[in-house]
Amino acid sequence: MNGHSTPRPDGTPARRRRPLLHATLLLIALGTAAPPAHAAPRIGTHDTYTRLVFDVPKSSPLDVTVTGSSVTVKLAGPLRPEQGPLKAPGVTAYAVSGSSVTVTFGSGYGRAKASILPASGSQGARLVIDVLKGASVASVPATPPRAAAVARPASTASVRRPRVVLDAGHGGIDGGMQSRWVTEKDVTLDIALRTRAELIRHGVDVVMVRETDRALASTKKKDLLARSQLATSGTVSAYVSIHVNAGASAAQGIETYYFGRPLAGSNRSLAVAENGGGSTGEELTRQAAGSAQNLLGDILSQAKLAFSRDLARRVQTSLISATGAVNRGVHTDAFYVIRNPTTPAILVEVGFGSHPVEGPKLATAAYRERLAQGLARAILDFLHTE
Known part of the structure; x- marks a missing residue:
């Protein structure tokens, strides 16, 4: 031509x-x-x-x-x-x-x-x-x-097991959201550990960003960078970052994000908060938003982000089914920790610790187990693993 x-x-x-x-x-x-x-x-x-x-x-x-x-x-x-x-x-x-x-x-x-x-x-x-x-x-x-x-021919037995990274949000001196019922870093770690146990039971290799109450670095920027780098360390099939939301007393429900353009309006503050809050959160959100804009011209990156969207939809559907929580949907935003498009990566807000009903639920082991089971089931479905 x-x-x-x-x-x-x-x-x-x-x-x-x-x-x-x-x-x-x-x-x-x-x-x-x-x-x-x-x-x-x-x-x-x-x-x-x-x-x-x-x-x-x-x-x-x-x-x-x-x-x-x-x-x-x-x-x-x-x-x-x-x-x-x-x-x-x-x-x-x-x-x-x-x-x-x-x-x-x-x-x-x-x-x-x-x-x-x-x-x-x-x-x-x-x-x-x-x-x-x-x-x-x-x-x-x-x-x-x-x-x-699971019905693989014998010749595929040497294929490496899928590997998933679970990021329990916050940790150490960074407690995340806090309410009269829960502290975010405690809830996210408990859910991540429970999810790991279920995934391992089904033959999935799991990398934990943290297994105890700690941060990965002395500053929030370095901490988020270290977490995001685990998405590309070796062969990773999925990266899931777990968080607890906060808002007005009436706000409740579960929502799941994959990387993309920041949401307009008041929801923009969520990315800023999860990216460290204050001037650090603003800086990292601007950087992540710039990456999101650049990806629009990269066909391969867009195709890989489509896998993140697929994972996000499965997780959202499974968690709502497991808990009966309010469905706040699947969205995109400029979260720094999931900005790398080479791995299917999502961030899930498992509920509002500030809500007078949802907060007490998140404080219970039984409800956290339901969340973990729903999260694990969605990941297994995404990996085509029974």
């Missing part, structure tokens, strides 16, 4: 077309209201596998065939025809034709597994294909959605 646009019938120049794959990834990652594309994948890269997520019209049975050079997944219904190159470890191209999705392997990758995630709330059905390092296998048997993660 010569780079020039073709004029419209009225003589005005038409805007140049962007590659469909890049445009679709951007629409998905930004959460716009554009019609869903049932082909172009979102891509997540990990140490031993590359994950591709395709939006599909509906949940349907799987028929999976793996050859030495590709994996083909046949679904029950037709998909929008599309194809294109892929630039990620282990994958070189994808093609959608009729009811089949084919992904071509790259060098050193020759195994795959697939599953269907059914529609949930505003999230439509998705086809998940994990392309794994190693020699090829003849095929991967079709499995129901929840069994897909």
Whole structure:
């Protein structure tokens, strides 16, 4: 192509077309209201596998065939025809034709597994294909959605276990929010420890940002930096930062955040508070907001942020189901600790310690256990782990 646009019938120049794959990834990652594309994948890269997520019209049975050079997944219904190159470890191209999705392997990758995630709330059905390092296998048997993660062929046994970082917010001299019922640093640590126990029981490696009442550094800025760096230390499948909210006496409920543009209005103060409060909080929020703005021009970062949004939605849904708390939804904001888009990372406010009903609940072991179980279940679902 010569780079020039073709004029419209009225003589005005038409805007140049962007590659469909890049445009679709951007629409998905930004959460716009554009019609869903049932082909172009979102891509997540990990140490031993590359994950591709395709939006599909509906949940349907799987028929999976793996050859030495590709994996083909046949679904029950037709998909929008599309194809294109892929630039990620282990994958070189994808093609959608009729009811089949084919992904071509790259060098050193020759195994795959697939599953269907059914529609949930505003999230439509998705086809998940994990392309794994190693020699090829003849095929991967079709499995129901929840069994897909555990019904692995014997040849995939060497795949490294998923690793999750749990960040119990605050600690040491930084107590976080305090009310007549709870202190934030105590609640977050207890929930994180309970969540760790459940994840370990299901075979997940867990890295704790803190296991005791301590900070990671002498200043809030250094402390938050050390916490955020754990998201990229080794191979991390998810990073979850746990916090307790505070507000007017009527404010209650659970809300979950992934990194993005700061919220307008009074909610902006939440990022400032969690980023250290005062001048430090303002400075770190400005830095994080600048990072969020820069990410808008980075297609790969936008695609990876889409995985953070997926994790945030699962956590929010699971916690509301486990507790019956008020659903305050999923949002974006410029939290410094989750600003790195290379790892699916979220920050969850598990409730308002300042609320006359929710505060006393957060003080009880039974309610914290419900929160931990809900959080662990969402993480396991995100990892496709039973």
